[in-house]
Amino acid sequence: MIPKPDLPEGLHLDTLAVREGLPATPWGENSEALFLTSSFVHPDAATAARRFANEEEAFVYSRFGNPTVMMMERRLAAMEGTSGCIGTSSGMAASLLLVMGLLKAGDHIVCSQSVFGSTLRLFQDFARFGVETSFVSQTDLGAWQAAMRPNTRMLFAETPSNPLTEVCDVRALADIAHDAGAWLAVDNCFCSPALQQPAKLGADFVVHSGTKYLDGQGRVIAGAVCGPAELIDSKLMPVMRSAGMSLSPFNAWVVLKGLETLSIRLQAQSARALELAQWLEAHPAVERVFHPSLPSHPQHALAMAQQGGQGGAVVSFVVRAPLGDERLAAFSVIDATRICSITANLGDTKTTITHPSSTSHGRLSEAQRQAAGITQGLIRLAVGLEHVGDLKADLARGLDALPAHR
Numbered sequence: 525m526i527p528k529p530d531l532p533e534g535l536h537l538d539t540l541a542v543r544e545g546l547p548a549t550p551w552g553e554n555s556e557a558l559f560l561t562s563s564f565v566h567p568d569a570a571t572a573a574r575r576f577a578n579e580e581e582a583f584v585y586s587r588f589g590n591p592t593v594m595m596m597e598r599r600l601a602a603m604e605g606t607s608g609c610i611g612t613s614s615g616m617a618a619s620l621l622l623v624m625g626l627l628k629a630g631d632h633i634v635c636s637q638s639v640f641g642s643t644l645r646l647f648q649d650f651a652r653f654g655v656e657t658s659f660v661s662q663t664d665l666g667a668w669q670a671a672m673r674p675n676t677r678m679l680f681a682e683t684p685s686n687p688l689t690e691v692c693d694v695r696a697l698a699d700i701a702h703d704a705g706a707w708l709a710v711d712n713c714f715c716s717p718a719l720q721q722p723a724k725l726g727a728d729f730v731v732h733s734g735t736k737y738l739d740g741q742g743r744v745i746a747g748a749v750c751g752p753a754e755l756i757d758s759k760l761m762p763v764m765r766s767a768g769m770s771l772s773p774f775n776a777w778v779v780l781k782g783l784e785t786l787s788i789r790l791q792a793q794s795a796r797a798l799e800l801a802q803w804l805e806a807h808p809a810v811e812r813v814f815h816p817s818l819p820s821h822p823q824h825a826l827a828m829a830q831q832g833g834q835g836g837a838v839v840s841f842v843v844r845a846p847l848g849d850e851r852l853a854a855f856s857v858i859d860a861t862r863i864c865s866i867t868a869n870l871g872d873t874k875t876t877i878t879h880p881s882s883t884s885h886g887r888l889s890e891a892q893r894q895a896a897g898i899t900q901g902l903i904r905l906a907v908g909l910e911h912v913g914d915l916k917a918d919l920a921r922g923l924d925a926l927p928a929h930r
């Protein structure tokens with residue numbers, strides 16, 4: 525048994541985020557060690573044989589076990605309130621591992637149509653291996669229920685969605701899944717465990733892109749699946765061992781240290797996002813604002829209950845422009861910024877600004893985009909930690925120059 529740090533029971537998330545992991549080495553380092561080693565040495569041949577046969581828990585080879593990666597996994601599991609966690613090389617690898625580990629040809633998935641674009645494509649690709657996916661409305665529980673088949677083994681949701689921050693009811697989806705003997709997996713990228721713990725609402729698995737808020741400073745690609753230790757050990761670990769979508773110890777270390785500040789970052793970024801959202805809602809050149817903390821958000825009450833009273837750091841808004849000029853108007857607001865980074869990434873301390881319909885959702889047809897509400901005038905902000913007054917000024921520069929304002 526690989527020991528845990530000697531901590532009292534019943535600690536809060538903020539404490540676990542800083543303290544959970546592995547005990548220090550005999551050197552007594554206070555900051556967690558970074559174990560850059562591909563393999564581990566055994567005292568004798570008989571011990572090596574026991575460890576390879578899984579009869580004794582020990583580190584063998586970093587494709588499927590490394591102390592730094594394990595520290596990150598234990599810390600994230602503690603924060604999500606799950607008994608297990610497995611680190612992966614990216615957020616996409618986490619979803620790949622989840623499906624490869626749990627499903628087989630002939631199984632069926634029901635998935636929100638508003639999930640991350642690469643997740644959509646990955647799930648469409650699983651059809652080549654005999655796992656079919658039905659895509660349904662993020663917010664219409666009846667549609668989820670109607671899509672269930674006798675062979676449905678998994679429901680997959682992401683809440684709030686990108687870029688329109690649509691919220692789905694995790695507890696209700698867990699009930700639909702469990703009534704049918706299926707699992708519910710939730711991509712918790714946008715809220716992170718600092719705001720929302722899907723496992724506590726009934727989700728069986730929580731998928732993460734560690735690249736976003738968990739790292740929090742835009743440095744590394746990383747991912748993880750949190751869930752019951754028994755299923756992670758018996759179903760996911762064997763796939764990790766053979767397929768090797770492993771998290772590098774260095775990237776795990778960066779995420780591990782990122783988790784220590786996750787809660788204060790997300791609260792500060794959420795507060796800035798709300799202040800910006802309220803300011804945008806009052807701006808004459810803005811037609812509509814999407815943020816779960818606004819009373820105008822269609823699932824405001826559900827979001828506040830599910831997300832610890834916080835809206836998260838993503839705000840989207842539609843600029844007001846004459847018909848046909850919406851894209852030009854959105855581009856002019858984006859191009860007038862001098863602080864925001866023009867990039868589709870999010871989860872950084874640096875505020876990012878993006879035009880979804882020509883970037884993250886550029887591969888959809890215009891009709892698909894219209895159906896999804898991704899209009900040409902839509903701009904997405906992932907709010908960072910800059911002073912909110914400076915961010916308002918950065919956006920006002922373009923907004924104040926729009927014809928709708930003048």
Ligand SMILES: *Cc1c(COP(=O)(O)O)cnc(C)c1O
Pocket residue numbers: 614615616617640642643682686711713714732733734735736745746747
């Ligand atoms: C970025 C992202 C992913 C994919 O994560 P990577 O680490 O880039 O592979 C999955 N889901 C959501 C919601 C994301 O934003």
